[in-house]
Amino acid sequence: MPETARQLLGSLTPAFAELAYDDAADSGVDGPIGWDGYDAARDRAAGRTGESESVLCGVGAVDGVETMLIAFEFGFLGGSIGERTGLRIERAFARARELRLPVVSLIATGGSRMQEGMRALTQLQRIARASGQAREAGLPRIAVLRDPATGGGWATLGAGADVTLAVTGAQVGFAGSRVRPEGHPDGYAAYTAEGQHRAGHVDLVVDPADLPRRLGRWLRLLTAPSADPAPPPAPLGATAPPASGWDAVQAARSPHRPRAESYLDSYFEWREDISGDRCGGVDSGVSCGFGRRDGVTIAYAAQCGTPTTPAGFRTAARLVRLASRLGVPVLTLVDTPGAANDADAERAGVGPAIAEMFDAVASAAVPVTTLVIGEGGSGGALAFAAAGRTWITPDAYFSVTSPEAAARILKRNPGDVPATAGQLRLSPQDLVDLGIAEGITG
Structure with a gap:
């Protein structure tokens, strides 16, 4: 220096x-x-x-x-x-x-x-x-x-x-x-x-x-924001929708499915990450930052397949608010089994942190584009999703809760989990039919 x-x-x-x-x-x-x-x-x-x-x-x-x-x-x-x-x-x-x-x-x-x-x-x-x-x-x-x-x-x-x-x-x-x-x-x-x-x-x-x-x-x-919404990335894994809801869950949980880092590397020419929630926490399972694509800047907040912690939600909310101030469109990638729900997460304020992210996306002054690339587990995933601008890959699902949790809540047997997945209508094609997703990429 x-x-x-x-x-x-x-x-x-x-x-x-x-x-x-x-x-x-x-x-x-x-x-x-x-x-x-x-x-x-x-x-x-x-x-x-x-x-x-x-x-x-x-x-x-x-x-x-x-x-x-x-x-x-x-x-x-x-x-x-x-x-x-x-x-x-x-x-x-x-x-x-x-x-x-x-x-x-x-x-x-x-x-x-x-x-x-x-x-x-x-x-x-x-x-x-x-x-x-x-x-x-x-x-x-x-x-x-x-x-x-x-x-x-x-x-x-x-x-x-x-x-x-x-x-x-x-x-x-x-x-x-x-x-x-x-x-x-x-x-x-x-x-x-x-x-x-x-x-x-x-x-x-x-x-x-x-x-x-x-x-x-x-x-x-x-200093080089895009004037247009971020286009959803192309799918990097499966190209055909699953045959059933349970097949969708299994595809999303496959260890061989492409994760957020692969999508970000493919989508951007180069990028820089931000790190931390400015409240004493870092979540390595959430990747946030700004990337260059076709000569302009797009911001990103991506879940990386793990339960999202309070620090992860706060970091993502920080990213969305900053992008909104600077006029930079945002891409979010959804991939989490759900929000972290252990005692440490509760003490760290997982509920308020999820609320921060919901608010940041809902009030953003720039367009937010969402692609579900894996598991979309309940409210912890939905907080990253933009209403009216969400797409999904063929090897992903989105659900009010996991099929296993739904079966337990409804006092069903473990063997009923696949059928419960079908009843939840969580597959990519179901989400398009229900008006939750704009379409299946590919």
């Missing part, structure tokens, strides 16, 4: 046009609270770094995409956020709205500047307001967490971004290294880029050498 903010900017864009700054708001001897020696400390920081403040803001093309770049200079008082920092960031977001540009925040900060007291801390409100206005304007916001990314910089620009990348080994957390509790059981692994990724707060951990490429891909994805 380049050592200074300007070196980093130079690695990302061939030409960085820095904004003109108005630092007149900073007045008085030794800053707003008269901290003895503050002016001298700033002068020394300026002499060391060649910068007049801890952040540089301006416009540059990253992989061909014009972008508003906000880069922290950690060498200037630890990249701390003071009043001038807040004003510069506010101006950068305002200019991004004027020019309709995505915003990339390259964060390396120890937090708010103590030498300015509460005047420094309240800059977080200024930054949050400016970032929120960009969000409401439909502008993509990407954060890159460098080392360190702590305090208010993490809690506003970092955690508040639409997509959050972090460089390998970076310190990431609200608590800085000097204020963390002693004797943490995981050896402070929770305060790292990798720890935050495992906890669902960071989308991707990136090798510093690979940052320009990955950031460029994300910018191209988030």
Whole structure:
């Protein structure tokens, strides 16, 4: 990773046009609270770094995409956020709205500047307001967490971004290294880029050498939405519908049936995943992100054949809401025996999480297209499905509950399960006849 903010900017864009700054708001001897020696400390920081403040803001093309770049200079008082920092960031977001540009925040900060007291801390409100206005304007916001990314910089620009990348080994957390509790059981692994990724707060951990490429891909994805609904993918498995409901269930449960990853790889030229629900959870059985197809971007939320956990529903809802804000159509793939129903899932709020996904799909301002590619198990599957825009493959089924569960509920014998499957009318052709599916792909 380049050592200074300007070196980093130079690695990302061939030409960085820095904004003109108005630092007149900073007045008085030794800053707003008269901290003895503050002016001298700033002068020394300026002499060391060649910068007049801890952040540089301006416009540059990253992989061909014009972008508003906000880069922290950690060498200037630890990249701390003071009043001038807040004003510069506010101006950068305002200019991004004027020019309709995505915003990339390259964060390396120890937090708010103590030498300015509460005047420094309240800059977080200024930054949050400016970032929120960009969000409401439909502008993509990407954060890159460098080392360190702590305090208010993490809690506003970092955690508040639409997509959050972090460089390998970076310190990431609200608590800085000097204020963390002693004797943490995981050896402070929770305060790292990798720890935050495992906890669902960071989308991707990136090798510093690979940052320009990955950031460029994300910018191209988030700035090239399709104007049309996502077409349903072609079937990758069976091409003929099953003979019975029970045959449909067996085909969907076959270990040889193509899964979501195969469909996504076939459908997209390339793609990037988001990860985590931003509430401390990750579900490896749900794949969400944005992909390039025929020169435009389509978002995806795909179940991968396992029971979907609360984290999976929340991550998918996060994806759909983000795509809706950015004007990106969504493809969902349904394949789950049902929502996770163990005690851990209940404690983690599986019901509210399913409700989030239902709401995100129902209220999306963009078209959502659904393809059922395997098991469609009850409400946990239906939450991923778009009313009026659902298709199904020949080797899939959709049911109010599994045939086995239906037989138990109705106090039938295990031998009655195949007949119960037929009565449930869960096969692809049944779902078309019932008006649940628009058609069988193939």
